[in-house]
Amino acid sequence: DAKTTQPNSMESNEEEPVHLPCNHSTISGTDYIHWYRQLPSQGPEYVIHGLTSNVNNRMASLAIAEDRKSSTLILHRATLRDAAVYYCILRVSGGGADGLTFGKGTHLIIQP
Amino acid sequence: DGGITQSPKYLFRKEGQNVTLSCEQNLNHDAMYWYRQDPGQGLRLIYYSQIVNDFQKGDIAEGYSVSREKKESFPLTVTSAQKNPTAFYLCASRKAGGDSNQPQHFGDGTRLSIL
Numbered sequence: 001d002a003k004t005t006q007p008n009s010m011e012s013n014e015e016e017p018v019h020l021p022c023n024h025s026t027i028s029g030t031d032y033i034h035w036y037r038q039l040p041s042q043g044p045e046y047v048i049h050g051l052t053s054n055v056n057n058r059m060a061s062l063a064i065a066e067d068r069k070s071s072t073l074i075l076h077r078a079t080l081r082d083a084a085v086y087y088c089i090l091r092v093s094g095g096g097a098d099g100l101t102f103g104k105g106t107h108l109i110i111q112p
Numbered sequence: 113d114g115g116i117t118q119s120p121k122y123l124f125r126k127e128g129q130n131v132t133l134s135c136e137q138n139l140n141h142d143a144m145y146w147y148r149q150d151p152g153q154g155l156r157l158i159y160y161s162q163i164v165n166d167f168q169k170g171d172i173a174e175g176y177s178v179s180r181e182k183k184e185s186f187p188l189t190v191t192s193a194q195k196n197p198t199a200f201y202l203c204a205s206r207k208a209g210g211d212s213n214q215p216q217h218f219g220d221g222t223r224l225s226i227l
Contacts, residue, residue: 032213043116043202043218044155087154091213098162099145099170100216102154 004088009107012078020073020106022088027068032091034100035062035073037084044087044102047073083110114139118203118219126227133188133222135203142208144186145216148172149200158201161186162208190224198226 005023012018024033034049048055048062050071055062061074075082087105116137125131137144143162147155157170161180175194180186186205190197200223204216 034213034215036216041221043204043220044216045218046215049213049215098143098160098168099147099157100155102147102156104152104154 004090004103006086006088006103006106008104009109011109011111013111014080015077018075018078018082018108018110020075020086020088020108021070022072023070024088024090025069027090033062033064033068033071034089034091035060036087036089036100036102037082038087038105039081039084047086049091078108078110080110080112083108116203116205116217116219118201118222120222121220123222123224124227125224128192130192131190131197131224133190133201133203133224135186135188135219136184137186137203137205137217138184139205139207139217140183141205141217142183143206144180145204145206146170146176146178146186146188147202147204149202149221155202158188197224199224 032049032051035047036044038044048057048060050062063072085105085107087102089100119134145160146158149155156172158176159170159178161167164183167178167180177189200221202221204218206216207214
């Protein structure tokens with residue numbers, strides 16, 4: 001599986017935008033970029049996914065570089081409830097073994 | 113509300129005993145998964161099942177067994193052969209079909225401690 005690289009931790013202030021980076025320089029043409037987040041003592045929660053174009057949903061936006069070697073998850077206005085570990089995951093569409101490959105993710109700290 | 117229920121939330125067992133973790137979903141999803149998470153680490157795939165009566169090993173299946181007799185249920189047994197079973201266990205499910213990018217839905221996990 002192609003690998004992703006994320007910072008171990010990031011800190012932001014409440015009500016400010018947060019940009020969480022992810023590098024995936026070995027991404028292949030069929031890999032989708034998925035983001036999940038995990039609050040303390042809970043299971044992960046799906047956030048967003050995309051292939052080439054930028055994506056928006058009610059939780060976040062996903063900005064994908066033109067060469068697809070990196071992407072950024074954007075939380076437009078962070079709240080204390082957004083404090084979690086955020087995982088950037090590559091997923092092959094339509095083939096290969098099932099299941100998600102999680103790295104260590106980015107621990108996002110939100111200051112009030 | 114539809115979702116995934118894992119029980120119990122905390123489980124304690126003596127060394128050498130088998131223990132079964134429950135996972136039930138009412139989302140009508142075909143695919144179900146078991147992951148293990150150790151402190152400060154990401155999740156690792158133990159087993160997955162894409163259809164009733166069929167399942168495949170994931171990356172760390174040794175010392176674990178599963179069954180999938182019903183669509184709603186995917187219990188995981190941690191056997192005495194698992195050398196280091198103390199961990200946080202997470203069950204997930206997703207709609208099957210051609211698009212493997214359907215998101216996975218996770219339960220809230222079972223924390224297993226071996227005494």
